Amino acid sequence: MSTLRFALRSDKVDKSGKCPIELIYQIAGQRKKIFLEKDGKLIKLNYINWSIETQTAVYVAYPKAKKLLYANIEFANILQSRGIQGIAILESEADGINSVIAGTRLQIANIEKLFELNKQKYSDEDVINKFKEAKTGVTKKTEHRELLFDFMDKYITDHEPRRAKGSLSVYKSVKTHLQNYQNSTGDKVRFESINKAFFERFQSFLISDGKLNNTTIAKVLSTLKTFLSYAEENDILVNGNYRKFQIKREKLEVIALTNDEFTALLEKDFTENKKFDRVRDIFCFSCATGLRVSDLIQLKREHIKKDEIKLTVKKTKTELIIPLNKISAGILDKYKDQAKPLPMISSPKLNEYIKEACEAAGIDDQIEIVRFRGANRETTIYPKYKLIRIHTGRKTFVTLSLEKGMSAEQVMAITGHSDYSSFKRYVDITKKLSKVVMAKAWGEVNHLKAV
Template identity: 40%
Template sequence: MTLNYYPDKPNSESDTAIYLFLRIGKETIKIKTGQYINPKHWNTKPDKNGNHVKRSYTGSPEFNVWLDNYKKDIHQLYNKLTQGNVAISVKELREAINSHLKKKEPTAVIGFFEHFLDYIQITSGERSKSTITKYKVLYKHLETFSRDQPYKLSFEAIDMRFFDLFKNYLMQQLKHTDNTLWKDFSILKTFMGWALDRGLHQNLTYKKFKAPQKDIEIIYLTEKELMAFYHAALPLGSKLDKVRDVFCFGCFTGQRYSDIANLKRNDIKGDRWTLRTVKTDKSYFVPLNRFAQAILNKYKDALRPLPVMSNQKTNDYLKELGKLLGIDEPTSLTKRRGNEKLTNTQPKFEFISTHTARRTFITLSLEKGMRPEVVMRISGHSNYSTFKKYIKISEKVAEVEMNNIWQMAEPKQEENQ
C-alpha cells in the first residue's frame, strides 16, 4: 500500500484541490483532502524533508505538518482495518475511509474574515457610515491581498512578515499614500484589539505595527475669500445659492458636513445648536454667531433648516462657485508614498470641498485670536494631536503678519563708536 499526494490540476494557474491517492496493487482510491493550493507552490516530488509545499507559500510549515498528519491518519486506519491479515475489498476500504473522515470533520470554525465581518456588523450601530465604509474597504483589501500573494490569513498569521507584505501591497499595488496607509493599519489594529478582548486570539504582534503618518496640508479660505462666498450675488434658490449657504454655515460653526446634514429645527434654541455628532456620538452645544443665525433665518419657512444636498454634488458645485468667484490662486498639495513625493498643483477652487468649511472656521478663529482650547470646544476636537496641525498653520500666518507689519521702516543701524 502506498500513499501519495497530487494536485487535481497540476498545470492550473490558480488554486486547485489536493488529493491523497491510496494504491493497493492495481487499485487506487482517490481521497479528497479539502485543501487547495496553487501548483506553483507545490513540489511534485517531496523535498529532502518530505515536504510537498514550497517555502514560497506563506504558512508552508503548518501546511506540510497538516498534510503529514492527514497521511498518517489514513495509514493508521488502513493498518487497523487490515490487522491480522484480514481481507478487505477496495469498495469496503473506500467506504470505511469515507465514514472515518466524515466522523472527523470538524465543526465549522469561524475564521479571520468571518470575525472581521462580525466586527463590522456589531460596530455599525456605534460608528458613522463613513467609518463603516472604511472598514469594508479594508476588508476587501485584505481579501484581495490574501488571494493574490497568496497569504493564508488567520489571527496567528498577523505577524511582522504580514506587516511588511501587506504594507508593500498597499503602497505598490494600490498606490496608497503614507497617511492612507496609516489609516489602514489603524483600523486593522482596532479590529485586532477588539478580537483580543473577546478571547479570539492571543497574538500581540499587531501592537508593533507602525505606519508613517505625515502632517497633511490644510486648504482653507482666507477671510476675504470667505466673505466673497458669503456676499456673492446669486439667484435666490439656485443650486449655487443653496450650496453657498450650507458651506458658509459650516465655515461659521466649524462642524462636520454629516452633522450639518442631520440638523433638526428642535436642535436650535436661540443662539445655540445642541449637537450629537454622527462620528463620535457625543453631545455638546455649538454657539451660533450672527452669520450662522442669518443663514438659518433665511430658511426659517422651509421644510428643513438648511438645503443640504449630497456630499458629492455639494463638492462639485463648490468648485464651480469658487471658479466663478475667481478663487484661482495656484495651490499645491503634497503627499508622500514612502520616499516618493507627490505634488498636485491646481487653481485653489479645485481643492474646495465640504471639508474646507470646518478647516476654514478653525484656522480663521485661531488667526483672529480665539484660544485653541475654545476652538477645540466648539469644533468638538477632543484629541489635541489631531488639532495641532491647525496651530502650525496659524503660526505660519503669524510669521507673515509679523514681517508685513514690521517692514514699514528699515531698522536703525548702529553707528561705529
C-alpha cells in the same frame, strides 16, 4: 470545557524513523484526532525531539541525539531493522514546528470564540471541521471565509446600527485589501499570523500591488490595528507582536479658506444662480459653525436654542453646544420661513456645486499637493477651488477661529475635537496665530519706519 493536546504517535513510525504529531481535541466527552500538517505535509519527529511535558518539539545536539536514539532498545531495533541512522532535527526546524503548534492553539481557541460570539453550540467535529476548512480554503458548499474575515463581517454587521456608513466602509476596504493580499501572495491572513513581519509585507503589497499612496496606506494599517485591538477585547487570541510595527504618517496639507477667500465667497452675488446661492449658504454656515456634513443634514429647528445650536453629534454621539455668530445667525434667518434650517441637498451634489461656486468667487490660487508612493514623491498642482469639499468648511472654521484669536481649547470645545494631537496640525499651519495672540495680549503695534 474543551481540552487540546498534542502527542507523538510513536506507533506510526515511518521509514526514516520519525513519527507524526497528533492533535487531540476533546469537548463534552467527545474526542477528535487529526495529524498536524505544514504546507500540506505531515509534521514528523524522532521521539527524542518531543517533550511530553511541554508538548513541543525540542532540539537535541547530534552527538547526544545519536546516543539517545539507540538508548531505547525497542526503538533502536526498529531503526536497525530498517537500516536507519535516525538523524534528529535542526534547531530551526524545532522552532518552525513549535510555531505551527502555537498557531494551531490560537486558531482552535478563536474558532471556539467565534461560535460563542454567534451564540452557536458546537461539537468536537464542528471545531475540527472549521479548522480543516481554514487549512484547505474550501467548505463542502461554498468557498470558505477565513476566521478573521468572518469576524470582520460580524464586526461590520454588529456596528451598522450605531456607526456612520463612512466609518464602516473603511473596515470593508481593509477587508478587501487583506483578501487581495491573500489571493495574490498565498500568505494566509489569520489572527495568529498577523505580526510585525506581516504588517511589513502587507505594507509593501499595498505600495506595489495596491497602487496606494503612503497616506492611504497609513489609514489602512491604522484601521487594521484598531480592528485587532477590538478582537482582543472580545477575547479573540491575536499575535501581540503586531504592536511593534510603527505606522509612519506623513504630514498632510490642510485645505481651508483664508479670511479673504471666505469673505469673497460670502459676499458673492449669486442672485441669478439660486443653486449656487443655496450651496454657498450651506458651506459658509459650516465655515461659521464647524459642523460636519452629517450634522448639517440632521440639523432641525429644535436644535436651535435662542443664540446657540445644541445637538448630539452623529459621528461621536456626544452633545455639542455651538454659539451662533453674526454670519451663522444671518444664514439661519434667511431661511426662517422654511421647514428646515438649511436648504440641504445630497453630499455628492453639494461637493460638486461648492467647487463651481468657489470658482465663480475667484478662489483659484494654485495649490501644490505632494504625496509619496513608497519612496517616490508625486506632485500635482490644482486651482484651489478644485480641492474644496463640504468638509473644507469645518477646517476653515478651525483655522479662521484660531487666526481671530480664539484659543485651541475654545475651538475644540465648539468642534468637539477630543484629541489635541489630531487638532495640532491646524495650529501648526495657522501662521497668523502668533501675531494675533501677541496683538490681543499686548496691543497692536504701528509699523516702524526705517531710519
